[in-house]
Amino acid sequence: MSKKLFYLIISLLMAGSLVLGACAPKPTPVEEAAPAEEAAPAEEAAPAEEAQAEEVAAEKIPLTLYYMPVTRFYYPSPKEIGEAMAADLANAGFDVQLELAGDWPTYLGLRREGNLDGLYMLGWGGDNGDPDNFLNYFFGFSSADKVGDDPAAWVKSPEKREGWYANTDVAYLLYQASINPDQSAREEMYKQVENMLHDDVARLWVAHNNTPLVFSSAVSGYVPQPVGADYFEGVKVEGSDTFVFGRGGDSVQLDPAVVTDGESFRVTGQVLEPLYQYEPGSTKPIPALAESCTPNENSTEWTCTLRQGVKFHDGTDFNADAVIFNFDRWRFTDNPYHYDSQVFEYYEYMWGGFDDASVITAVEKVDDYTVKFVLSQPLAPFLANLAMDMFAISSPAAIEAAGEDYGLPSNGCVGTGPFKFVEWVEGDHITITPNEDYWGGAPTVDVVFRVIADDSARFLALKAGDIQGLEQAVVEDLAAAEADDALYVLTRPALNTGYLAFSYKIVEFQDVRVREAIAHAINRQGLIDNFYGAYGEVAKTFLPPLIWGYDDTIEDWEYNPELSRQLLAEAGFPDGLSEVTIDPTFVTE
């Protein structure tokens, strides 16, 4: 009898899963994803849509604040910060429901589709220390939407913009700044953009957070970098020839061109070098593998003189051919080393695309130690881009030998940097050792990057002497570290901004007074004091103070619940706001 029961359960299970499978959402075929086709018939269908609009407009949804499911520098404890924001908002008449929309991929997916309907928390960490990388990424238009020279003709497509916020004037100015070779003119333009965004309350900028790193007092010479990988080459450890660094997660792959996570760059940044790098402790690009790069008059051609006598760790020569090999591999989708399973995401993102879409249209060999980059348009942040970890030069011989497996744990990576790759035990540690022939002077210690996922356990491992340095610790442990003679804290200057976004598809948020009321309602200094410890600061604009173009003259929104209530009343909500309406036309101003 029990046997029958067993088979009955199994068949029920299978039947149940069959039903589930049938109900499961089908993945969207590639063709259906193209938004252009949908856009065209939309105009014809306008009357029908309007009729529908009235119907939908009557439907109210609760005012919701979505908090992030993960911790990021700019939001060290998102749930608690969200709760504090909700409490502040309630105090000013906003009855906000706090909601967790799912885990991180879900959250990003919803945000990507523009379906976080309400207020939501998010942030940005800069890639190359150029204001373009902050402002243009969020508020610029893609080349497909920049139709002609007249910004009035540009396609707004709010569905493509974060939070459905499309501001053509801002986008136009950002475009101008991105092609202007004159640095001081650019600086003025970015300041202007910051002011426009501030006046429009496009987002509520919340906080910048400096990143604390904790070290054993035996360690010296570590240089935290606001952008790019930290400098490990000067590290010395008293009484040891190994420096063990504890971190929360493993690298994804060690080919920097195909990954996007900081834990990968932390390692590749020691083994590989780009043509330029960032000056220690700043975001200023300085020469690395190139001795200099100089532009022509309208900065559409950059000629780089390469450092001579440099060898890759596998003994092959670094020269113009190696540079061209790497750039061609990234740029051409039909290059034999540009595999289908790999996405050269940062190349596409920083250089406008692959093949014909690439801003770099040619990398020419002038002689063995000179290369010329030809650009399709002036690109103001050229050197800042070139210095990014993703564009570090790998040994062509190593890529040819490893093929698709270059950068995987079995192969590691081969470059010219101060350290050589030794081994990678997945999920556990990566070891690198000094490159005795390094042109900048050989480092003195082996470095081991050890994964310790739990923040508290990592800190205890530091105290126990298992590791000699770490990143990311809870606020209480940092306070303990500051007081401990055997430890010290270094901070990496903030290149990040946490913000609160409005979904502009909500009718009420389209009124600037409502947005301003929210800006005045939240006590951001209170958030800093309570959740960021000594390392955070209130953000009054998107750009962190460290970046050039930061406008210190912007007058921040003061914390003033009274003013907030007053603005809300002026906007037509004297009794506060607890429900909002989704605008069915999704048009933003």
Place this chain on the structure above:
Amino acid sequence: MTRYIIRRIISVIPTLIGVTFVIFMFQRLIPGDPAIAMLGEHATEDSINRIREQFGLNRPLFLDREALATGDLSGFFDSQYVNYMERLSHLDLGESIHRRIPVLETLKLRFPATVELSLLSMIIAILIGIPVGIISASRRNSLIDSVSMVGSLIGVSMPIFWLGLMEIMLLAVILKWLPAGGRLSTGFEINGITHLYLVDSLLNGDLAGFKDALSHIIMPAVALATIPMGIIARMTRSSMLDVLQEDYIRTARAKGLGGRLVLFRHALKNAALPVVTIIGLQAGTLLAGAVLTETIFSWPGIGRWVYDAILGRDYPIVQGGTLLIALIFVAVNLIVDILYALLDPRIRYK
């Protein structure tokens, strides 16, 4: 008996197929796309589509009804699940989406770590739990009984992460006797056939390696052992108490047999049945991976690995890992059933 075992093993196949199906569909019901999880925040639509295509994520989940409508039979079966089962039929668990490492290869490295940790925990739990249960039962309501039962209750309800951090605090930070985490110190390497470092190092006669491996495993093993230890102690006690009230025990005592002989020879064997069941269930749970313990002690086992894969939507790892876990549960249950027959002559399988 042999026939029974063979029948049970055959019946495992539909169970596992059911498991693959449920896991496969359920993880795809969670919103969040592996391609987006892999590529991050500024991936273009093109790249996402290309990665989806690379890993076959653009195909329908189960059978393609549209292809059938057009009469394309091979297209009908060209679906994610069918392709997955086809690969599985020649033991190909696929590759990790993020690192393109074959899932089987990582399993070979990580599963032994989990086995070693859970076996040692189980040994600790049994060696302490059963004697404590027996002593408590034989001296019911004495001070020693109260102390051990309160102790086992604490063991059952102890939050592992807290206990783990306290262990590290005391033994690694303050006393500096043991390392704070990991499976081996850097520089050590232990090779061998079992991949259980304690066993391999002994087989190789590598005493320094054994010492290092032991110093790393003690704290996580103790942390992991507390819950099963408490459960086993309590179960042993109550089961023994039941048996000790049976008539045959009284008869044995009346015959003048010594207390210890009655306790171990007569009572324990009969009281063992529910205890074995509990041990089996606990062993299954431990082998399925102890996410918290593995996280606190940076132990490179499968629990943490599968957990990270779920967050990163790395479907092949989740599928491979859970399939193995299901297999373990089935195997442990089978072993427990067979042990029943050995322990209790009244149970016979046909």
